[in-house]
Amino acid sequence: MKKSIFLLILSIIVLAPAAFSITLWDLINFFNFNFFTTKINVTNYDDFMIDKDGDNVNDTLYIELTTDGSAGTYLFVVDLYDETIIKNETNKTLSSGVNKFNITFSTDFFTKNKFNYTIKIYEENYSLKYNKENIETQFYNNYETAVNIINISDKSVNDYLQLNFTINFTKNNTY
Secondary structure, X not given: OHHHHHHHHHHHHHHHHHHOOXXXXXXXXXXXXOEEOOOEEEEEEXXXXXXXXXXXXXXXXXXXEEEEEOOEEEEEEEEEEOOOEEEEEEEEEEOOEEEEEEEEEEOOOOOOOOOEEEEEEEOOOOOEEEEEEEEEOOOOOOOOOOEEEEEEEEEEEOOEEEEEXXXXXXXXXXX
């Protein structure tokens, strides 16, 4: 009898963690890494696209930030998550109280229609004063990119494979 109770308790102890197992990403996502101080806080953020070059196709993503805090010079770091991380680091000298300004990203190498971004604000001595992660942008379905692959075709030529690419380069550049 004691042996069966012992085995029952032992099996519960061994099997219980298996029933509630989580991945490392689940564990990390369980925590909130957002952070702000009384020195500076982002009270509002918004995003929109505009056409800066006048061709009627949006080519710049704007992230509009409203801050409230102490006067000083701050380093604003915005990481935009596409296929890779696109980073904008901007120094701003702010007056005390409410300030509103934009952080911009060229759409040249965007690949998605919706992005996540992170805002970090550092003081002049690179001390982190604000951090907000996983902010989603609006959905953008039409914007200008620098390189568009329009078509890919292949054919056999004298026992070789010939690939033909139709590429649209919207900007003069060396790629």
